[in-house]
Amino acid sequence: MNSEYRISLDAAELISTGAELLNGRSINSHARTLGGRLNDLGIRIRRDTTVPDDFDDMVDALNGAIERVDLIFLTGGLGPTEDDVTRDAVAHVLGRNVVMDDASLKFVRERYQQYGRTLNAPGERQALIVDGAEPLINRVGVAPGERIETENKVLFLLPGPPRELLAVLEDHVLPWLKEKKRDIPESPSESIFLVCGLGESNLVNLFETHGFPPRGIAVAYGASAGRVELRLSSKGAAEPGILDQARSRIRSLLGSNIVAEERVELEEVIGRLLKDRRATLSTAESCTGGMLGDRITSVSGSSSYYRGGIIAYDNHMKTQWLGVSKDVIEKDGAVSGEVARQMAIGVRERFGTDFGMGITGIAGPGGGTKEKPAGLVYIACSDEHCAIAKRFHFPGGRELVREWSCVTAMDMLRRMMVEDDLAESIG
Amino acid sequence: MNSEYRISLDAAELISTGAELLNGRSINSHARTLGGRLNDLGIRIRRDTTVPDDFDDMVDALNGAIERVDLIFLTGGLGPTEDDVTRDAVAHVLGRNVVMDDASLKFVRERYQQYGRTLNAPGERQALIVDGAEPLINRVGVAPGERIETENKVLFLLPGPPRELLAVLEDHVLPWLKEKKRDIPESPSESIFLVCGLGESNLVNLFETHGFPPRGIAVAYGASAGRVELRLSSKGAAEPGILDQARSRIRSLLGSNIVAEERVELEEVIGRLLKDRRATLSTAESCTGGMLGDRITSVSGSSSYYRGGIIAYDNHMKTQWLGVSKDVIEKDGAVSGEVARQMAIGVRERFGTDFGMGITGIAGPGGGTKEKPAGLVYIACSDEHCAIAKRFHFPGGRELVREWSCVTAMDMLRRMMVEDDLAESIG
Numbered sequence: 032m033n034s035e036y037r038i039s040l041d042a043a044e045l046i047s048t049g050a051e052l053l054n055g056r057s058i059n060s061h062a063r064t065l066g067g068r069l070n071d072l073g074i075r076i077r078r079d080t081t082v083p084d085d086f087d088d089m090v091d092a093l094n095g096a097i098e099r100v101d102l103i104f105l106t107g108g109l110g111p112t113e114d115d116v117t118r119d120a121v122a123h124v125l126g127r128n129v130v131m132d133d134a135s136l137k138f139v140r141e142r143y144q145q146y147g148r149t150l151n152a153p154g155e156r157q158a159l160i161v162d163g164a165e166p167l168i169n170r171v172g173v174a175p176g177e178r179i180e181t182e183n184k185v186l187f188l189l190p191g192p193p194r195e196l197l198a199v200l201e202d203h204v205l206p207w208l209k210e211k212k213r214d215i216p217e218s219p220s221e222s223i224f225l226v227c228g229l230g231e232s233n234l235v236n237l238f239e240t241h242g243f244p245p246r247g248i249a250v251a252y253g254a255s256a257g258r259v260e261l262r263l264s265s266k267g268a269a270e271p272g273i274l275d276q277a278r279s280r281i282r283s284l285l286g287s288n289i290v291a292e293e294r295v296e297l298e299e300v301i302g303r304l305l306k307d308r309r310a311t312l313s314t315a316e317s318c319t320g321g322m323l324g325d326r327i328t329s330v331s332g333s334s335s336y337y338r339g340g341i342i343a344y345d346n347h348m349k350t351q352w353l354g355v356s357k358d359v360i361e362k363d364g365a366v367s368g369e370v371a372r373q374m375a376i377g378v379r380e381r382f383g384t385d386f387g388m389g390i391t392g393i394a395g396p397g398g399g400t401k402e403k404p405a406g407l408v409y410i411a412c413s414d415e416h417c418a419i420a421k422r423f424h425f426p427g428g429r430e431l432v433r434e435w436s437c438v439t440a441m442d443m444l445r446r447m448m449v450e451d452d453l454a455e456s457i458g
Numbered sequence: 459m460n461s462e463y464r465i466s467l468d469a470a471e472l473i474s475t476g477a478e479l480l481n482g483r484s485i486n487s488h489a490r491t492l493g494g495r496l497n498d499l500g501i502r503i504r505r506d507t508t509v510p511d512d513f514d515d516m517v518d519a520l521n522g523a524i525e526r527v528d529l530i531f532l533t534g535g536l537g538p539t540e541d542d543v544t545r546d547a548v549a550h551v552l553g554r555n556v557v558m559d560d561a562s563l564k565f566v567r568e569r570y571q572q573y574g575r576t577l578n579a580p581g582e583r584q585a586l587i588v589d590g591a592e593p594l595i596n597r598v599g600v601a602p603g604e605r606i607e608t609e610n611k612v613l614f615l616l617p618g619p620p621r622e623l624l625a626v627l628e629d630h631v632l633p634w635l636k637e638k639k640r641d642i643p644e645s646p647s648e649s650i651f652l653v654c655g656l657g658e659s660n661l662v663n664l665f666e667t668h669g670f671p672p673r674g675i676a677v678a679y680g681a682s683a684g685r686v687e688l689r690l691s692s693k694g695a696a697e698p699g700i701l702d703q704a705r706s707r708i709r710s711l712l713g714s715n716i717v718a719e720e721r722v723e724l725e726e727v728i729g730r731l732l733k734d735r736r737a738t739l740s741t742a743e744s745c746t747g748g749m750l751g752d753r754i755t756s757v758s759g760s761s762s763y764y765r766g767g768i769i770a771y772d773n774h775m776k777t778q779w780l781g782v783s784k785d786v787i788e789k790d791g792a793v794s795g796e797v798a799r800q801m802a803i804g805v806r807e808r809f810g811t812d813f814g815m816g817i818t819g820i821a822g823p824g825g826g827t828k829e830k831p832a833g834l835v836y837i838a839c840s841d842e843h844c845a846i847a848k849r850f851h852f853p854g855g856r857e858l859v860r861e862w863s864c865v866t867a868m869d870m871l872r873r874m875m876v877e878d879d880l881a882e883s884i885g
Contacts, residue, residue: 050678051678051680052489052490052493052506053489053493053502053503053504053505053506054493054494054497054502054503055490055491055492055493055494055495055496055497056490056493056494056680057490057680058485058486058487058489058490059485059486059489059490059506060485062479062480062485062486062508063479063482063483063484063485063486064482065482066479066480066481066482066483067481067482067483068482069482070481070482075480075481076480076481077480077509077510077515078480078507078508078509078515078519079479079480079486079506079507079508080505080506080507080508081489081505081506081507081508082504082505083504088504088505092505095522110658111658111659111662112658112662112679113662114678142853145851145853146851146852146853147851148657148659148660151659151660151662151663152663152666153659153662153663153666154659154663171853171854171855171858172853172854173853194854194855194857194858251483314748314769316748316751318755319752319755320748320751320752320754320755320756320760320764321741321743321747321748321749321750321751321752321754321755321767321769322748322751322752322755323748324743324747324748324749324751324752324769324771325746325747325748325749325751325752325860327747327748328745328746328747328748328749328769328771328821328860329747329856329857329860331822331823331824331856332824333747333771334771334772334825337747337771338771338772338774338775339768339769339770339771339772339775339779340748340768340769340771341766341767341768341769342741342748342751342755342766342767342768342769343766344751344755344760344761344764344765344766344767345761345764345765345766345809347765348765348766348809352766382772382775394755395758396758397758397759398761429756429758430756433752433756
């Protein structure tokens with residue numbers, strides 16, 4: 032069947048709709064989400080046209096796209112409100128009607144029941160489809176997406192909320208494209224490394240010093256608080272094996288700063304390490320206020336290793352709930368290495384876990400002094416043998432300092448676990 | 459001078475260039491950056507067309523934009539590499555040449571010296587401009603931007619890196635537009651309402667039933683987990699006072715579901731309410747794993763009312779640390795109204811605060827049963843007089859259920875505080 036599909040799936044265009052994408056309210060993430068995934072299938076997005084929720088603008092944009100490519104994605108405007116005009120614009124361009132889809136209506140009704148809401152007339156509009164379209168059930172929302180095939184075009188209508196778009200994409204669009212597409216690139220010609228402990232400019236410098244990357248390999252950097260994602264890709268028709276060699280070089284250059292060799296975040300990595308060891312964890316947070324617990328529990332199944340924690344935002348709570356010494360707080364201040372250490376020890380003992388973590392710092396923008404400026408954070412990690420505290424001065428404003436703190440804490444725990452392994456295998 | 463400028467500055471288009479914006483590597487933030495700032499000046503972005511670094515695509519996109527509007531922004535493609543073709547494409551469309559600009563070359567050379575690099579031929583290309591353009595010095599980078607005026611169009615060429623774009627925008631573009639634009643809106647012609655307790659389709663339905671909005675007023679909806687931001691704006695030359703009238707209608711239709719009448723989030727609103735009352739708060743979280751504490755402490759100055767909390771991810775921790783009855787957990791299960799209530803009471807007593815909150819639920823995707831499906835969450839709020847628990851079934855996957863839980867919990871606290879006021883003023 033594959034080889035017979037008559038419509039070109041090599042190039043696509045995207046039409047994003049929504050006034051909020053053009054007036055500074057929201058960032059348009061659709062091109063990135065679609066672009067990366069379509070790229071993996073050998074489909075290139077040739078243009079992304081963002082227009083307001085306006086019938087004429089959408090018709091004009093769609094007519095333009097239809098002239099240039101066969102595969103078109105439209106995002107947004109499928110909801111219950113009057114400014115949701117995507118279906119109408121598409122139907123108009125294709126010369127079709129908009130009709131109520133019974134299966135979709137049943138689904139929308141069930142969704143509303145599930146959420147304890149009554150389905151009203153505006154809500155029912157979400158079950159309208161372009162005549163002849165295949166509705167694409169939306170696992171995480173209400174309004175279904177649609178696939179519309181004409182003699183020589185394929186159109187996908189996708190929901191605007193990024194999570195819903197991703198769900199419909201993964202459940203329906205990518206599987207369909209994989210079945211129809213003739214020449215999906217066989218093996219990925221890129222490699223991912225998640226790196227902690229070295230910043231972007233450290234990495235650039237280190238690579239320059241060591242004459243990396245070799246000819247034919249490109250390196251791209253994706254940095255956010257406390258971590259860098261490195262992407263190696265082989266340019267053009269690089270000789271086979273060159274990417275493997277580059278991977279080995281990276282491993283020897285970066286050592287234990289490499290957290291993972293896949294697209295993954297630290298909370299998943301420490302979750303796996305804890306699971307492997309059947310070990311448990313508890314957290315004591317001050318300046319991060321629960322963000323560390325939040326990051327850890329964002330991983331499904333984290334209840335098998337995470338017992339919980341104390342948010343000791345107030346100093347009195349640090350002594351009362353975590354056994355931090357009053358004298359130490361008076362002498363060193365609440366933002367100090369010893370307090371972080373005692374927090375990590377205290378929470379580990381009280382929650383009866385294998386590992387404990389403590390974070391205390393000044394997130395800012397207020398609360399800093401010359402000796403202890405905003406951005407100063409102490410992070411500690413404890414196990415049955417020891418407790419280590421480290422001092423950090425993180426860049427950026429309040430949210431960034433808190434993010435850096437959480438990512439760095441998780442990396443400290445990772446290193447403690449990985450180095451334990453090393454010690455055991457040597458000892 | 460102002461009133462004589464001959465080119466319409468009411469509508470603009472944006473053309474963003476760069477393959478990385480279409481293959482999933484980078485997110486396109488230009489529309490958001492420009493959109494917000496232009497909106498403040500009464501300039502509406504009508505379309506954002508993103509194309510790869512390709513001469514023909516850029517020429518095509520620019521020709522389209524020129525047909526529709528007089529004010530056009532192009533971003534990216536001004537750098538030293540061969541795929542930087544923006545200037546060439548613009549010059550081609552306008553029938554002009556690309557020329558070396560001496561002042562820009564001097565600036566580029568100084569920049570290179572400053573960074574300790576030698577200016578080579580590719581580097582020098584950054585001083586090329588479209589003949590007749592006004593170069594716009596780039597305070598944080600190398601390549602200058604350009605302003606090009608023709609008889610009836612104005613084009614701005616802006617650097618692609620977001621920091622550089624913002625600098626050129628603020629240093630050169632916005633001041634120029636402010637001088638030329640005839641009718642910068644004096645007072646904002648829109649009103650914001652943050653609403654909790656009614657979903658988007660409830661609102662649509664309520665408004666339809668009550669014949670809202672009146673002629674001349676448009677309503678836009680920005681919904682995310684647990685809250686909807688309503689934006690009322692007066693369309694065209696609506697009579698003065700019509701927006702005030704619409705605001706009053708909204709207040710009487712939505713009552714205490716209105717959280718705030720400004721662009722603000724719940725954590726700030728409850729922070730202000732707590733501060734006003736000199737009241738303190740503590741939290742007991744299970745399925746949200748610290749996210750509620752994180753949201754509350756994301757507000758600078760939250761240490762004046764938030765004491766901290768317990769993350770009781772494990773059932774044993776709920777009894778040990780919060781005094782939740784073992785019998786109740788056995789009888790009703792850990793996900794039950796009574797457990798949420800006891801959590802809210804327990805944390806309030808233990809942390810010695812005026813208010814306490816408890817959340818227990820099943821975030822999913824695993825862990826659900828037919829009686830207690832994923833998405834089922836109990837939230838409780840306690841003060842010195844009472845503790846109330848409510849049952850919710852939230853939509854979406856793990857992260858969305860957790861977000862809904864936190865937003866709904868904060869809204870429960872808000873209502874408790876606001877209704878206390880009401881009771882006091884009546885009693």
